[in-house]
Amino acid sequence: MPPTSTSTTTLLPPEAKPPKSKSQPYYSVHPSWQDVVPIAQVDQAGALAAIAYSPRYSEAMSYLRSVMADTEVSERALALTEDLISMNPAHYTVWIYRMRVLRGMWTGAKAAKVDEADEKQEAGDEAGEIDEALWQNIQRELKWLDEVSFRNLKNYQIWHHRHALVDLLPSTPDTTAFTASTPSQSTETTTSDRHKKASTAAPLTEATKTRLLKLVASEQTFLAQILSLDTKNYHVWSYRQWLCMRFPSFLLPSYTSETPSSVAGTYRSHPEVAAIDAMILDDLRNNSAWSHRYFILFGHHELTYSNIHGVILKNVNEERLLHKAGLVDMPLIEAEIEYTKQEIRKAPMNGSSWNYLRGLLSHSALDISTTRDFCEEFLGPEKDLWMDQYVDVESEDSETGEKQTERQQIGVRSSHAVEWLSEIYAAEGTEEGRRRAKECLRSLGEKWDIIRMGYWDFLGEKMEEEWKQKDA
């Protein structure tokens, strides 16, 4: 690191921005940084996992350490965090420091050193109002963050920063039941009705509600854009789920209703459902979209129930608690089962849609045997578990009018269907059912799903063992 002996250095013009080149110095030759003494990184010779840092990165880090040491709150410190984030977005304290700088600047604490005690400033006051200046500031930072996110699709810290920004805004009154992090709050609530929401937050004024709606709409637009670049990005989907829990009345279709009636007739026009419909239409194998679909339609009820009653989430399903409490929207389940069956018919080997169907059955405590006819659709006319013939089908391309020949499979078209049938037949308890179930597993291991032969053999043996015990 060059020392800041400015006497011998030619300084950059004050308006100079950090250069793209990774070999040029910047801070040590910029007039506005001459008062800062950088803290060099000391790695002894023979350090582990040494990286061939660029001079630009090393220099920026040295200046960052120095402003952090003073907890400096300033425009230049903010610009430095931006520069550093562009090179190392996974730096785990630069983001927290950036937030500290922002909040210091927003509250006007422009002193070089910020008192540490003033942390817990509340953005929205008790009456659920949003301060105008704060609103503008958050908007500006989110906009900046959009750009950074597009450049760093796989980064993790970016999304945490986004949470923190959105969390500066007041909650909608119905969020309490979703605070999965603080079960102690919600266990005090006695109501079990998902439509009677715990409301501890102050009611929002109309102006605030309008603003929050605007924020949610712009977040949805941003999410659609970023997902168009990387449709299965795990961090983006995590954030999307979090946002839904943060603003449930805006983003969860069944929260729009104040009466305990089914949403089956209206949910498909809800913006969040429509967005997921469009993504599945675009790629019906997008498992992230299926997973989010389950969350917005059913999963959040499980979570709410779990929080309110202090029951762990797993047991809500396994003990069929929602079903027992009459909290399952059956018309909605039926509509979704029909929708999913249609999707499965389009791509019978798509594990995502089959898994979703299983989720629907589990949520509603419907027995798997109710899908027997549907599963048998995929066996072909004779329900022969081994049939694998093909026919050539001629068709015309709807756009170009060109004739094309496609090979279509007749006989078994889905190993998933065969797997489901093995469970369904086995549960019938008859000799014939057992025979068919065994045949299903054998055909999976020997023909339809050979790469998992070990598993199908194991299930076959386990099944025999269970029958032996039952018969004894």
Next chain:
Amino acid sequence: MSFKKDKHARYWRMCANILPDAYTSSDASRMFLGFFIVAAMDLLDVLDTNEDAEVKKSVITASDREGWIDWIYDCQVPDGEGFRGFTGTDLRDRRTNGNRRWDPGNLPNTFFALSSLLILGDDLARVQRDKCLQWLPRLQRPDGSFGEILGLDGQVEGGRDLRYCCCAAGIAYIFLDPLAESYEPAFDEERLVDYILSCQNYNGGYGESPLREPHSGLNYCAIATLELISRLKGPGSDRARQALNNSDRCIRWLLDRQTTVLYDEAQAQDDEAEDEQEGSFAKEGVASFAKAPMYYSPPEQIVGFNGRDNKIADTCYCFWNSGALAILDSLHMANLPAVRMYLLNKVQHLIGGFAKDLESPPDVMHSYLGLAALSLFGEANIKPIDPALCISKSAAANLQHVAWRQRPSAS
């Protein structure tokens, strides 16, 4: 292709010398990168003076080892509350009580620091164990999950993430002996178990947090955590074992991650449109979603592992899935010869190391996890691995020699 031990050893020696500038974006987790280097050289058995002429160039010296150990200890924060991920936050003589929050111990990197020290044969005598054990529970949230660092006012920072849970369990495992009579948990284990079990999705796999999409990396963390806090085997295990075994859905989901789809055809078509001349040798005979017939029978079939439904195969998931299966005593059900073929013939790189997929150059994470997976499958010339700690069994055995286990517990 066979396992090219000499090339892997050379690749790791190269990484140990210096990592290229491209790793700058991972600088904050240098300890993690360092862990891969140390752990890989251990699995290849080239950390000690090795007589094998072929690998002689890759052997590290005693002074390399001492330098690494010293560097890791340099990353222990002065107040003893864990290790930094890198020396980049070290404020040195300007560190004060007021600014130490910018230079905190980092939970996952603390686990990797301790693991690396164990592998290097250090006795952990310089670790501020008591301070670290006081710090650990402060990173746990009321819902049982863990954060990454303590931020302003001791606030827990970092996402809700099973990775941190696993690292917390790993630290506790190294510091405490779960089988000892005097064992006292380092944090609220019951809440941690509740959190983990709540992350299991309707199709059996575990996601990052409740109701998130299952993901093999996070699923591994869930299973490894339960194992490290003795909830799968041993006392206290009934509840979790029962939860896991109710339908064997997790094992089913793990085995379902085996796939013959090794590359993304939609992406490949985009690429071809850009450059039609470019052909790829590696892609020959590889299926994609659209073209994959419903079943495949050739015995020489190559099978990879993916991390989520309908994703393509990726080297790291060979370990994340196999490791979880191994912990659950179910690895024998996987198609190991076909997965081994994938690792050796498709992603083992000419210069050593393993690539993420058919398109990428090798990197340290995938190179290590490729080795780790082969170790689980019993590959000759790789030391056997402990699936829950993700280090060699011999390194895990070094736990018997750490400083506090040598002292008689007179206190």
